[in-house]
Amino acid sequence: MAKRTIIPFGPQHPVLPEPIHLDLVLEDETVVDAIPSIGYIHRGLEKLCEIKDFNQMVYVIERICGICSFGHGWGASASIEGAMGVEIPERAEYLRTILHELSRIHSHLLWLGLMADAFGFESLFNHCWRVRETVLDLFEKNTGGRVIFSICKAGGMRKDISNENLKEMADTLNELKAEIKELTDVFINDASVQNRMTGVGVLTKEEAIELCAVGPTVRGSGVVQDLRLTGNHGVYHELGFEPVVEEAGDCMARTKVRIREVFQSIELIGKAVAKIPDGPVDCKVPKTVDGEFAIRMEQPRGEAFYYAKGAGTKFLKRMRVRTPTNINVPALVKMLGGSDLADVPVLVLTIDPCISCTER
Amino acid sequence: MERIPAVQNFESVEVSDLISKVADFKAEGYRLVQICGVNLDDDTYEILYSFDKDHVLTNLRLDIAIGTEVESITGIYWAAFVYENEVHDLFGVKFNHSALDYQGTFFKISEETPWKPKK
Numbered sequence A: 001m002a003k004r005t006i007i008p009f010g011p012q013h014p015v016l017p018e019p020i021h022l023d024l025v026l027e028d029e030t031v032v033d034a035i036p037s038i039g040y041i042h043r044g045l046e047k048l049c050e051i052k053d054f055n056q057m058v059y060v061i062e063r064i065c066g067i068c069s070f071g072h073g074w075g076a077s078a079s080i081e082g083a084m085g086v087e088i089p090e091r092a093e094y095l096r097t098i099l100h101e102l103s104r105i106h107s108h109l110l111w112l113g114l115m116a117d118a119f120g121f122e123s124l125f126n127h128c129w130r131v132r133e134t135v136l137d138l139f140e141k142n143t144g145g146r147v148i149f150s151i152c153k154a155g156g157m158r159k160d161i162s163n164e165n166l167k168e169m170a171d172t173l174n175e176l177k178a179e180i181k182e183l184t185d186v187f188i189n190d191a192s193v194q195n196r197m198t199g200v201g202v203l204t205k206e207e208a209i210e211l212c213a214v215g216p217t218v219r220g221s222g223v224v225q226d227l228r229l230t231g232n233h234g235v236y237h238e239l240g241f242e243p244v245v246e247e248a249g250d251c252m253a254r255t256k257v258r259i260r261e262v263f264q265s266i267e268l269i270g271k272a273v274a275k276i277p278d279g280p281v282d283c284k285v286p287k288t289v290d291g292e293f294a295i296r297m298e299q300p301r302g303e304a305f306y307y308a309k310g311a312g313t314k315f316l317k318r319m320r321v322r323t324p325t326n327i328n329v330p331a332l333v334k335m336l337g338g339s340d341l342a343d344v345p346v347l348v349l350t351i352d353p354c355i356s357c358t359e360r
Numbered sequence B: 001m002e003r004i005p006a007v008q009n010f011e012s013v014e015v016s017d018l019i020s021k022v023a024d025f026k027a028e029g030y031r032l033v034q035i036c037g038v039n040l041d042d043d044t045y046e047i048l049y050s051f052d053k054d055h056v057l058t059n060l061r062l063d064i065a066i067g068t069e070v071e072s073i074t075g076i077y078w079a080a081f082v083y084e085n086e087v088h089d090l091f092g093v094k095f096n097h098s099a100l101d102y103q104g105t106f107f108k109i110s111e112e113t114p115w116k117p118k119k
Helices: A047-049 A054-062 A071-085 A090-118 A124-144 A163-189 A191-197 A204-208 A250-274 A324-335 A343-348 B016-025 B076-091
Strands: A005-011 A021-027 A031-037 A292-299 A302-310 A317-324 B011-012 B031-040 B044-053 B057-064
Touching: A005 A071, A005 A124, A005 A343, A021 A054, A021 A343, A031 A324, A031 A343, A047 A054, A047 A317, A054 A071, A054 A317, A071 A090, A071 A292, A071 A302, A090 A124, A090 A163, A090 A343, A090 B016, A124 A163, A163 A191, A163 A250, A191 A343, A204 A324, A250 A343, A292 B057, A302 A324, A302 B044, A317 B031, A324 B011, A324 B031, A324 B076, B016 B057, B031 B076
Parallel strands: B011 B057
Antiparallel strands: A005 A021, A021 A031, A292 A302, A302 A317, B031 B044, B044 B057
């Protein structure tokens, strides 16, 4: 019988930018069980709704994450708007969709870089992040921020982006396509990358559904699940959106989903820029929030859930945010079972974990 | 593509009916989206269970007096352990028969059950 060993992995580990802990139960070098632990940096941001009014809460929720901050600001705004019964102008919906997809490109390029670093391709890591800088420049030019944008508010957008700037954004992204393709071809075609990712960490379609996985993690297992299909946020229903799905369920499939989504986001931005109507970008909202509203957003890492419950004052009674990493942890535990110890860093990264989001 | 509005489905459920209701949802192909606690007043919590089917959200409200123990749904949706342990650590709600009970150590927080009303 193989010797059983328990190896603590994290919360501080070279491959982890943020703290998650796994107790890895090994037989020789094979992981037979993994027990996750989080909660090292829990911030309790949701609780701040009792002392920050609904306008301030949008900025608080935006700070949950430095990668998908725009989406969180949008989710918080949309849940408050829903509780108020407010419908925002169409141009604001278009602007939100455009910036959300720009965030997805930013997030996936960042993840591709981290993944390259995890399997030892440092130059590829640097090139992915170099390309991502152009995306951050677009954010800075159009919102004033590179990480936190503070452009979304309950009632629409805090400021407009000119049609000229939007056109320039779409053109810049189109020019980036060739460079992104050159980089992503390495992920898909390089033999040593394939060795590290193909057939590794397989999550079957049935397992992905059973474990309630979300985002590229579930779509990499052949499940058509993408909140953008509903069109209940943004203008995806007007852009001919079709979700990206891969069937294999392994690390390579999840990587391919994200790679294809980068190109898809560039296309969606181009279509949105071509169709965006003129008009106002915000509307008046009541001074107090009553009622409640639950809405979900398809963040780069997957479905995020936002729930606002008003208290009849300018403060909310409850602001709930369930982020994608929260619910991808069970799927990660499943993927780790039966894997080699050497594959653990790649497997952890493959769900694109954001502990900052999880520890909101 | 048809736009599906963010329909607000909220149903109330009693503690005694929770497991059978959740088991029905599982059998009908619903996905667990989240569980969260809400402070209603100094004596009452609402536990909100959210489920998805075909991209439509349905929420179950479970109103309980503080101190009420609730049956865990991890036997039906194993992934619920992340939410139940969170609600336990922040609000102090005890979930019985959990498939993965961290015994209050899921979140390493300096204060025990910080979101439980202080009387």
